[in-house]
Amino acid sequence: MSDYIPVTARERAEMLAAIGVKSVDELFEDIPAGLRAGALALPEGLSQQEVYEKFKNIASENRLYRSYMRGAGAYRHYIPSVVKAIASRSEFVTAYTPYQAEMSQGVLKAMFEYQTYICLLTGMDVSNASLYNGATAAAEAALMTKDRGRYKVFVTDNVRPDVLAVMKTYLTAKGMELNVIPSEDGATDVSALKALLDASAAAVYAEQPNYFGIVEDLEAIGETAHAAGAKFIAGCNPISLALLKTPAECGADIAVGEGQPLGMSLAFGGPYLGFLACKEKEVRKIPGRIVGETVDKDMRKAYVLTLQPREQHIKRERASSNICSNEALCALTATVYMSAMGKEGMREVASACLSYAHYAARKFTEAGLELRYKGEFFHEFVTAAEGASDKILTALDARGILGGLKLNDDELLWCFTELNSKEDINEAATLIGGAL
Amino acid sequence: MSEKLIFERNSHGARAATIRKPDVPEYEPSFALRETFDFPELTEVAIVRHYTALSREAFGVDNGFYPLGSCTMKYNPKLDEEIAALEGFTDIHPLAPEKSAQGSLAVMYGLSEALKEITGMDAVTLQPAAGAHGEYTGLSVIGAYHKGRGDTARKKIIVPDSAHGTNPASAAMAGFEVVNIPSDEEKGVDLAALRAAVGADTAALMLTNPTTLGLFEKNIEAIADIVHSAGGLLYYDGANLNAVMGIVRPGDMGFDVVHLNLHKTFSTPHGGGGPGSGPVGCKRALAKYLPDPRVIKNADGSYSFAYSADSIGKVSSFYGNFLVYLKAYAYILTLGAEGIRRSAEGAVLNANYLKAGISDLYPAEGGARHCMHEFVISCSRMKEEYGVSAMDVAKAMIDYGMHPPTMYFPTIVHEALMFEPTETEDKATLDEAVAVLKAIYETAHTSAETLTGAPHNAAISRPDEVLAAKSQKLRWKK
Structure with missing residues (x-):
């Protein structure tokens, strides 16, 4: 019923006359008649009001919880109002990729700021302008490391399952091999890793904190990778980086991660933001858009998409990646988020995550759960109680709490952020105690 | 005067957003901490003024005419934006129990069904995050299909010289060799060149129709016949579907696999270069190779995720760019069959x-x-x-x-x-x-x-791109 076509019937007639045809149908005369589709089997169009009402109803079929204690790759944080206000400005929302630099300086500057923020956060030299999500960023990073005889990528089984799955898809296609090593008490087993690495190793990928929430000894993993001549890729939670040693300080050649915690909602999994930053020497292999600073004809500072000979529209099948559209608006969102939180705010968020997670771990162990692993953790941890996973989740669910992610019948993976509180954690502990 | 960077607005001790003070004991970590943390400190007013100034140096469809060929810069309905901002969609955890996410699953199922009908395909995955990502996914599915039939010799993807750069790049990324073929006098596929190129090693031909010249490929039936007779498949680059949606369907033209760009054809905004969404549709014989998971509707009307043992695996974390699906689905339901045509x-x-x-x-x-x-x-x-x-x-x-x-x-x-x-x-x-x-x-x-010497009235005159590539200033430094 509604459409967004502004041409009136009278104008259409004038336009057809100017073109020199009698009907719109004539314009389609190149399409063989036998191929024409009949009417599509889709419902009739709705009014805007009906569409809005319909989606309000659909949204109400989703359940909003009072409290969330689940992360596992998607993290719920406070999103300052200023982030949404800026990221919904239609000059940004409705723009294309900034090919025309003269009328896109605002978008280009925001991307340049994003690249700078990612470098500041990770300690790396160069960041691209974004990739689809943390999983494809890790996979693209792994592809960057393929080098003559080096084709094997090593990961521990404590990386996020989606990252592992996407890496597997990407690497297999390019003739690389993904090797998954068992973890030791939830952390990377450095000596096992060392024993496996040889001259065919292209890279080692480790996450910080890992899937189980444990803070890894990244420096030791990096040293082991480098000793075998392999690159070291660190997959990092960006909030944790406000406190933790940076991937650069730990010797990473490439740092990647899921940028969603930087101001993006859970949104049932997307759109999110893949960040990728590397050492200067890797810059020619970096996938995707990069913005650089230059000057215009009048010697004024200017920003442009640069190093384009790496990209698909120039290099075609020899490009460093096929990526074209990325997640620009999500990168802008992250940029505004990092500006709004600032140095102190970022640290406070990280610290609150840490404090609530450790408070919860204490209360939950008092309630009868065991901590599955000994290692120091950031804002996620795994608990164990024989056969209790479903009972616990059901008890919490009944009270509007989304509990930890069920890893198996015994184990739950919990996550806490600044959005949790003493009260909801205490309540959960009581419910857990009752369920056991 | 053009706006400077946010880092040049740094004001020591300034704060913008603030969070609730934790009401539990502060935890002192034992792990190693970073040495320095050099984020700028800013007031909220400074941030708002800065990004508002940047927005004035940007240009979107809402600012004016945007005839960017191949990119389909159509108006992005405000209704669709409002729908995608509903808390009942934005605040749903991707790993929430299926029973708590029935609304989200219904949207994914409904959109997939609509896209099947519009493209004439039998199955659809929404997972790819952009057009190029869709190409990669579609080609990987084609590779898996040939391999699944025990036909391991099909290593080549044929690409016309008029194709989008992503076509050969995606083929390479999916592990194929690329064979470029020239265009004929009318800048369509050169049938003789195609006949010479196809063979037992052909996995697929990638084609945009209408072509990148904006012309309908009149020989499409002959092309489909040549490729299929050689045992290859036909891949449809959906970048130009806006010309023919509701008029002719890729599936009826003989295409076996298709990717769509929801941020083009289905009017979701480009966001300055993303997020987009690049769903892939395919014919029945290829359906089991699509990425995991897909959404199915159960006999009782509920929805759940389904997995296939033959799937190529995952190409994205979780299920792709969900909020983009909402906008495209709202657009399709607004237009209806007639409005689409x-x-x-x-x-x-x-x-x-x-x-x-x-x-x-x-x-x-x-x-x-x-x-x-x-x-x-x-x-x-x-x-x-x-x-x-x-x-x-x-x-x-x-x-x-x-x-x-x-x-x-x-x-x-x-x-x-x-x-x-x-x-x-x-x-x-x-x-x-x-x-x-x-x-x-x-x-x-x-x-x-x-x-x-143009432009004369823009924020800058023409930038020196050679200098940008040479000097490699890729981040702000003090």
């Missing part, structure tokens, strides 16, 4: 009207043939006669408050400019564009230097 007709009408308006000065490729939703002109003659290039014409349009068309693509046309006005522009805007292009042509022979 009318939109394609409107796109083709607008393109032909604009083409007719400027054809005496800027002749389009394709001669007397009607274009589809876009058309390509060559500025070769202008360049020879007045020294004015396609780039100069494009940059001059900026001074008139219009976004330039796509430049120097397709590469098989010299000094190419590709115009795609879309159906959401009114006649007055198209008339204005005709007047602007005429004025630019006039200027070309009266004062060419005005054009070669």
